[in-house]
Amino acid sequence: MTFSIVAYDPREKEWGIAVQSKFLGVGAVVPFAKAGVGAVATQSYANTAYGPQALEWMAQGKSAEEAMELITKDDPDKEMRQVGLIDAAGSAATFTGSACYDWAGGVTGKHFAAQGNILVDEKTVKAMAETFEATEGSLAHRLLQALHAGQQAGGDSRGQQSAALLVVKEKGGYGGYNDRFIDLRVDDHPDPINELIRIYGLQQLYFSKAKxxxxxxxxxxxxxxxxxxxxxxxxxxxxxxxxxxxxxxxxxxxxxxxxxxxxxxxxxxxxxxxxxxxxx
Structure with a gap:
């Protein structure tokens, strides 16, 4: 019931996730990230242990593909899970279990992985991937544009409810005290992606330096x-x-x-x- 994209910006050294779901407060469940390590989107009967586990493996030097194998191999319900990973170097991995509800699938490309389940069809994931690759600007902007394109292409077949954007970078948080560069959530809204884009604009106004x-x-x-x-x-x-x-x-x-x-x-x-x- 969710679609997401995880990605990396090698120039700014940022890792991020954008996600939308017909689910209350998706930002509290799906996204995990750590600067210098990687990012995780865990969804479809989400195993939230996947987030810290994958980040720990990637912090030890495992690639996204290796971390994916390690977090899923002993999970008896892994065929119900869906996960996207991006590692410290920007390598991506995506996994969709065989028991995920149709349409379900994912795609990887240079520095990103896009995935979704209970979608109208595969066009949502394809639109996210193509839009991310074609869009210029900050990682947050590219993630939001990809998420919006996914919704325009069909999105979650059950509708919309919540969305979230998480981007991390070293000392990127308020005052430089943590890595939460951008951490925004829309927990319950009839048009959550556009609302997320709106509050991202406010976040940029409040916290970006003047041009x-x-x-x-x-x-x-x-x-x-x-x-x-x-x-x-x-x-x-x-x-x-x-x-x-x-x-x-x-x-x-x-x-x-x-x-x-x-x-x-x-x-x-x-x-x-x-x-x-x-x-x-």
Whole structure:
């Protein structure tokens, strides 16, 4: 009742999984990953022990194919399981047990494995693979586009309910204290993939660094717009008496909205933050 894609970005040294299912909170069951080691998607009567087991084997230097053999060989219910693995070097493996409900299957390619069960047909997995290979950009973006293409091609034959995106990289988490670079879940929603794409956009807005070309002076029309919306949002009661007062109000807004990663020196603003402010 699930389709997923696991993949690796060799340039950024990122490992990730994107998944959708007619199942509540799929992000709590399917995805496992560890920076420098690999990623796992375990589904179809998921054996959640496969996640830590596969990561442990791959941490010891086993390839995705070798880890797949090791985690499934002693499982009496392995023919009901489906798993996708990507190892530290980006080699992929996918397994679909013979007892998985139709349509079920998977495909591997350069740095990815895509798989699904209880699908409308094989077009979902094919669309995920082709889209991942053809899409440029970050690993997260490619995974989400692949997931969306899989849904457009048919997806889970029972419908949609939840989706998740997990990407890890060394010191990629908040403050650099762990490897959870992106960890987003939509647990129950009529359109979970598009909702996941929406909150990924917010995650990028809040936690990505400002683009140099988007940093502009708070002057002229930009200044008027900033003042207008700071007043509307009750950070200013009237027009500021000077630039220091304006900067103080803007700083209060940025910190309230968790835009510390987008904060600029006095007299400048990130246009992506301004666009968010205008739409509040």
């Amino acid at each position: 140099p070309e988007k940093i502009v002076a708070v002057a002229g029309e930009v200044k008027e717009t900033v003042i207008q919306h700071l007043k509307r949002l009750d950070y200013l009661k009237a027009n500021p008496s000077d630039d220091a007062e304006l900067h103080q109000a803007l700083t209060a807004y940025l910190h309230t909205e968790n835009f510390e990663e987008r904060e600029q020196e006095q007299g400048k603003i990130d246009l992506e933050v301004l666009e968010f402010m205008k739409n509040q």
